[in-house]
Amino acid sequence: MANDVRIEQLWIPDSLDGPDAADFLAAVEVGRKVRMQTWGSDDLAYAPQEKLLEMADPYERQVILVAKVDGEIVGTVDIALPLADDLDLAEFTLDILPEFQGQGVGRQLLEAAEHFARDEGRHRILIDTNHPGASLAGSEAEQLVPGSGLGFVPLGSREVEFARHTGYTLQHIEQFSACTLxxxxxxxxxxxxxxxxxxxxxxxxxxxxxxxxxxxxxxxxxxxxxxxxxxxxxxxxxxxxxxxxxxxxxxxxxxxxxxxxxxxxxxxxxxxxxxxxxxxxxxxxxxxxxxxxxxxxxxxxxxxxxxxxxxxxxxxxxxxxxxxxRVLYTWNAPENRYLLQVNRQLGFATAGVTGIWEKELPDLGPSVS
Structure with missing residues (x-):
């Protein structure tokens, strides 16, 4: 277990230039390092300015919780709360620095995010797990197939084990593909x-x-x-x-x-x-x-x-x-066979899959403080 993990809500600065932007920049860098670890590139990572702009999305309230060890940010969970519809839903993106994975940091962050979501009246939680193409080559015995019945994630994946242990159910798969331009x-x-x-x-x-x-x-x-x-x-x-x-x-x-x-x-x-x-x-x-x-x-x-x-x-x-x-990325549901066929004709190659997981949080009733 990681020593003495502190969970706190990330302060969102007005700009990246001020002295109060250091934690925000560190949090965005955690996301970049995790994507490097998963995909071998940071193509899917946010640039800090991009992330800052996205925090002001009028259709979605975005909150970031961070895990600190010895004052350093070692993990983040982005919480997106839709504001126009799906008012029961919260979507989480959980990122833990590679060297702090498997030490209980993710579980503490996820629990804190679930508490936050429940306090906001959100009971349906979605999280995703990401699996590069190379990790999909096992036998059928090592596959977890979603409720939709199409596609799979690798059973032995650390992310899959984590999602299952924390009470999430695999709902469906998105196939992730890339095309050179x-x-x-x-x-x-x-x-x-x-x-x-x-x-x-x-x-x-x-x-x-x-x-x-x-x-x-x-x-x-x-x-x-x-x-x-x-x-x-x-x-x-x-x-x-x-x-x-x-x-x-x-x-x-x-x-x-x-x-x-x-x-x-x-x-x-x-x-x-x-x-x-x-x-x-x-x-x-x-x-x-x-x-x-x-x-x-x-x-x-x-x-x-x-x-x-x-x-x-x-x-x-x-x-x-x-x-x-130079590269165009796309996500498709495996049931959309027509578009997958079109993509193959255009030269898209499968880069991996994303698993979408869901959990219903029990309603605890009014909290007594």
Missing amino acids: PLDSKLVAELEAEADEANAGRYRLHHWTDRCPDEWLEAVAALENAAGENGVPGVDTADMVFDGGILREAEEVTIAQGRRTVVTAVEHIATGTLVGLTTISVLALRPDVVFQDDTVVLQEHRGNKLGLLIKVANMERLSEQFPDA
């Missing part, structure tokens, strides 16, 4: 030809960056709602109902956080309606690492290779606008 021009030509042949001139592409044109605003809100209906159980997009106003607010929040958004949508020419779209996010401070967000194609227009059409076009636009982008 820019795409090969020969591949692009082949895939565009394949998609064009399938949709036979019945569709037209539209592109924008950051802000949706007014004429498509309600159509995009409808597509986002359709994406939510097909969402994964336990993930909070399912309860978000978008309209044009909410979409505009979300755009402004994204822009305020310094993020850029590259969008390609597809219109069914005969009806003049948008029937699909795909989005890539570019972070303010890491132009080399970009993230695939939603891709949605309405059910009645599937089978025309529209997913392939819009994704190829959007990745091409991304490389034109953001030539520094």
Whole structure:
């Protein structure tokens, strides 16, 4: 056990320049070191400024608890409390420095976070565990399959053992994949030809960056709602109902956080309606690492290779606008076989999996102080 662990709430500074920013910078660095340990790179780590901007998200209250040993921060738990919907939910991200893992620090931090969540009236907790591709090569006897029945996490993983011992149940898996940019021009030509042949001139592409044109605003809100209906159980997009106003607010929040958004949508020419779209996010401070967000194609227009059409076009636009982008990351539910197939055609390779775990906290009733 680690000696004398102190748990406290992290002070969030106004800027990174002041003397009061030292703990915040140290906490962000814990997250970076853990991602280096898991993935072999810090592509998925927050830059301090990025994290600071995210703390001001109007849709989510964010609190960070830290574990200190001898005054040094050795572990953190980010607590995200949705404010617009899922008001019973808290999402935790738990990070412990490699040299302090297995010493009880994580358990103490998690217990403190659960107490905090319960005091905030949150009873449903989600945490995730991350598993690089190399750790997935065992036999079936060494696999834990989620309630959804698709995908698995490695049973022998320290993170998996920790989640199970602390009372969490594996709900579902997200497959995590990476694609090197820019795409090969020969591949692009082949895939565009394949998609064009399938949709036979019945569709037209539209592109924008950051802000949706007014004429498509309600159509995009409808597509986002359709994406939510097909969402994964336990993930909070399912309860978000978008309209044009909410979409505009979300755009402004994204822009305020310094993020850029590259969008390609597809219109069914005969009806003049948008029937699909795909989005890539570019972070303010890491132009080399970009993230695939939603891709949605309405059910009645599937089978025309529209997913392939819009994704190829959007990745091409991304490389034109953001030539520094060298890798595109995406997460997909294993049941989304169509998108996984499209991703394989584009050159995505599996980098690992993320397990989403859930726990219901018992209601202890009013606390007596």
